[in-house]
Amino acid sequence: MDTKTPSAEANPVARSAIRKVSTRLVPFVALMFFINYLDRTAIGFAAPNGMNDDLALSAAQFGFASGVFFIGYILLEVPSNLALHKFGARKWLARIMVSWGIVALLFTWVQNFEQLVALRFILGVAEAGFFPGAILFLSLWVPAQYRGRILMLFYLAQPLTTVIGAPLAGALIQQDGVFFGLEGWRFMFMGVAIPAIVVGIIAWFYLKDKPADAKWLTPAEQVWLTESLQKEKSATESREKHVSVRFAFGSGRVWMLSFIYFGFIYGLYALAFFLPTIIEGFQAQTGQTYDVFQKGLITAIPYLPAAVAMYFWSRDASKRGLKTWHIVIPALAGAVSIPLALFAGSPAATIAVITITASAIFSALPNFWTLPTRFLTGVAAAAGVALINTIGNLAGFSAPYVTGAVRDWTGSYEAPMFIVGGVMLVSAILMILLARSNRLAPVDVDSAQPASTEEEAQEAPKR
Numbered sequence: 001m002d003t004k005t006p007s008a009e010a011n012p013v014a015r016s017a018i019r020k021v022s023t024r025l026v027p028f029v030a031l032m033f034f035i036n037y038l039d040r041t042a043i044g045f046a047a048p049n050g051m052n053d054d055l056a057l058s059a060a061q062f063g064f065a066s067g068v069f070f071i072g073y074i075l076l077e078v079p080s081n082l083a084l085h086k087f088g089a090r091k092w093l094a095r096i097m098v099s100w101g102i103v104a105l106l107f108t109w110v111q112n113f114e115q116l117v118a119l120r121f122i123l124g125v126a127e128a129g130f131f132p133g134a135i136l137f138l139s140l141w142v143p144a145q146y147r148g149r150i151l152m153l154f155y156l157a158q159p160l161t162t163v164i165g166a167p168l169a170g171a172l173i174q175q176d177g178v179f180f181g182l183e184g185w186r187f188m189f190m191g192v193a194i195p196a197i198v199v200g201i202i203a204w205f206y207l208k209d210k211p212a213d214a215k216w217l218t219p220a221e222q223v224w225l226t227e228s229l230q231k232e233k234s235a236t237e238s239r240e241k242h243v244s245v246r247f248a249f250g251s252g253r254v255w256m257l258s259f260i261y262f263g264f265i266y267g268l269y270a271l272a273f274f275l276p277t278i279i280e281g282f283q284a285q286t287g288q289t290y291d292v293f294q295k296g297l298i299t300a301i302p303y304l305p306a307a308v309a310m311y312f313w314s315r316d317a318s319k320r321g322l323k324t325w326h327i328v329i330p331a332l333a334g335a336v337s338i339p340l341a342l343f344a345g346s347p348a349a350t351i352a353v354i355t356i357t358a359s360a361i362f363s364a365l366p367n368f369w370t371l372p373t374r375f376l377t378g379v380a381a382a383a384g385v386a387l388i389n390t391i392g393n394l395a396g397f398s399a400p401y402v403t404g405a406v407r408d409w410t411g412s413y414e415a416p417m418f419i420v421g422g423v424m425l426v427s428a429i430l431m432i433l434l435a436r437s438n439r440l441a442p443v444d445v446d447s448a449q450p451a452s453t454e455e456e457a458q459e460a461p462k463r
Helices: 012-049 051-055 059-087 089-109 113-127 130-139 144-155 157-173 184-206 219-240 245-250 252-286 292-300 303-320 325-343 347-368 378-410 414-436 454-462
Strands: none
Touching: 012 051, 012 059, 012 089, 012 113, 012 130, 012 144, 012 157, 012 184, 012 219, 012 292, 059 089, 059 113, 059 130, 059 378, 089 113, 089 130, 089 184, 130 144, 130 378, 144 157, 144 303, 144 347, 157 184, 157 292, 157 303, 157 347, 245 378, 252 325, 252 347, 252 378, 252 414, 303 325, 303 347, 325 347, 325 414, 378 414
C-alpha cells in the first residue's frame, strides 16, 4: 500500500477551499464528536468516584454496563448510516445528537444496576450511526488526497476529550450536593448531557450536506470541490463496477478492515474505561490521596501527547503518501506497550507507558479511516463504513466486559492487558497481509495502472 498525496499549493482555489472546510466545517463536527465521546465514556469517570459504591457494582457488572452500550449501537449502525445517506447528514446527525443527549441526561437519576444497563443499551441505540456518519459526511466534502488531513483534524477531538473532559468531569463530580442535592457523579452526567442537546439543535441549522449548499465557499470553490468529488466518484464506480450495499457486505477488503479496526478499538476502550480505575490503585501503591480533580488531570496525561503524536504522524502520511507502516507501526507499538505497563514499577512509569499506548492507537486511526473510501462510494460507502465501525465496536462491548471479568477472576489486570496486546498484534498482522495482497490501493503508484483484486477477477466473467 503506497499512495502519494498531491499538494494543493499549485491550485489557489483548491488551497482556499480545503482551508475553509478545515476551519469552518471540521471544528464543528469535531465538537460533536468531542461531546459524543465524552457522553459515552462518562461512566468511566463516574465509576471510581461514587457510582460503583452507590449502585453496589462489581468490576464485572461495571464492565458489562460499559459494554452493553455497543449492543444497541451495533444493531442499528448500518441502518442508521443508510438513513443518513437517504435523508442527508445535516438532519440525521442533528437527530442522533439530540436523541443521545436526552438519554444521557437520564443517567442523572439511575438507581441500580438494572437501570444502568437499560440506559446504557438505549444510549447505544440513540448514538448508533453518529461516528460512521461523521466519517462519511467529511469524506463527501473533500477529495481523497486531502481526506487524511481532514480526518486527522476531526479525530483530534477524541484524545482531547480526555485531556479536557477528564478534568472537567472531575470538576463536575466535586460539586457533590451543590446543585439540586445531587451526588457529584450524578451532576457530572447532567453536565455532559445538556451540551449534546444544545449542539444537536445548532447542527440542524449550521451543517450543510454538500459544498454547493455552503454559502461560505466562493462559487469557484464550490465548483472545484463538486467537480473533484464527482470525478473521484465516477472513477471509483467505473473501477469497482458494483457499488451497492451487497457489494460492500460481500467485499473481503471491508471485512478485513473490520477485523483490523476491532483490534484498535479493543485497545482504545480497555484504556478509556479502566484507566481511571487503574489510577485509583496508585493511591494504595504510593500512600498518597488524590482528589477527584487531580485524578482527572492524571487521567488526561496520556492523551495530550497522543493528540500531538497523531497530528505529526498524520501529517507525515500526507506528505509521504500513506504507507502500510503508517498503520502497522502504531499497532505494534500499542501491542507491546500495553502489557509493558504492568511491569513499569511506579505510577510515573506506568503513565509513561500508557502514553505510548494512547499515542500509538490515535496515530493509526485517522490514517486507517482513509482506506474504505478508496474503493467504496455512494450507498456502498455508507454501508461499508458502517459495517467496519460495527465490527470494530464489538470490541467496545467485549473489551470492558472481558477486562472486568478477567480482572475479577484473576485478581489483577495482568491477564486482561496481555489479551489487549494480543488483539492489537493481530491487527498489525492483518494489515500487513492486506497490504501485501495489493487489495487496498485502487491504483498501483509505480505503474499508474489499476491494481487487480480478487473481487475484480471474480466479477470479470460477468462484465
